[in-house]
Amino acid sequence: MDTHATNLIKRGKKLSYLLRHDKTYAFDEHGWRVVNDLVDNHGFTIAELLEIVATNNKQRYEFSEDMTSIRARQGHSIQVDVELAEATPPDILYHGTAKAFVKSIMSQGIQKGNRLYVHLSTTIEAATKVGARHGEPVVLCIDAKRMHEEGIKFFLSRNGVWLTDFVDANYIIGIAE
Ligand code: HQG
Numbered sequence: 001m002d003t004h005a006t007n008l009i010k011r012g013k014k015l016s017y018l019l020r021h022d023k024t025y026a027f028d029e030h031g032w033r034v035v036n037d038l039v040d041n042h043g044f045t046i047a048e049l050l051e052i053v054a055t056n057n058k059q060r061y062e063f064s065e066d067m068t069s070i071r072a073r074q075g076h077s078i079q080v081d082v083e084l085a086e087a088t089p090p091d092i093l094y095h096g097t098a099k100a101f102v103k104s105i106m107s108q109g110i111q112k113g114n115r116l117y118v119h120l121s122t123t124i125e126a127a128t129k130v131g132a133r134h135g136e137p138v139v140l141c142i143d144a145k146r147m148h149e150e151g152i153k154f155f156l157s158r159n160g161v162w163l164t165d166f167v168d169a170n171y172i173i174g175i176a177e
Contacts, residue, residue: 011044012052012060018042019061019072031080032069059159074157077114084155084163089144093120093162094176096131099138110140110167117155117163120144124176139176147171
């Protein structure tokens with residue numbers, strides 16, 4: 001990867017922190033952070049923000065219509081309401097985790113930890129990448145159809161991540177190969 005691309009990823013990670021986890025900033029209730037704050041206080045340029053939003057591999061960020069603010073579409077630990085759409089999930093969703101967490105998950109269910117929701121993927125491939133962030137990846141198959149039928153709410157972020165509050169262990173129906 002060239003220096004520009006590597007730098008963009010590094011800056012994207014900083015932006016991710018500033019938009020999802022920064023407890024020192026007074027976010028708008030819908031998770032918006034003023035662009036000028038990122039420019040004045042965090043060394044971003046408008047051009048750089050435009051490029052990160054446009055090229056981010058998971059389309060994690062979006063500008064407000066008037067382009068004065070920016071937010072992450074999911075993944076927050078700060079308490080904001082990013083106006084997620086409630087939706088009917090596909091029959092099966094996947095949760096990527098690390099092998100070391102599986103025993104605990106099988107007894108306690110999948111918990112959201114610091115984040116606002118449990119994150120679920122639509123493909124085994126995507127879930128494998130999520131799990132690999134924590135160690136040797138394991139992909140759990142979730143019976144999303146039954147969860148939904150039993151009244152559990154699912155939300156779909158604007159970049160295609162499925163979110164729910166908690167996955168009880170009885171909805172884990174297998175390990176993907
Ligand atoms: C695990 C990234 C033990 C859980 C990704 C996970 C995702 C348990 C870890 C998004 C547990 C939390 C979220 C239990 C859950 N016992 N471990 N009972 N319940 N865990 O980072 O899902 O690329 O907060 O399996 O792609 O890894 O940043 O969540 O391993 O979509 O956009 O506790 O973050 O998105 O880790 O990742 P995380 P996650 P971005």
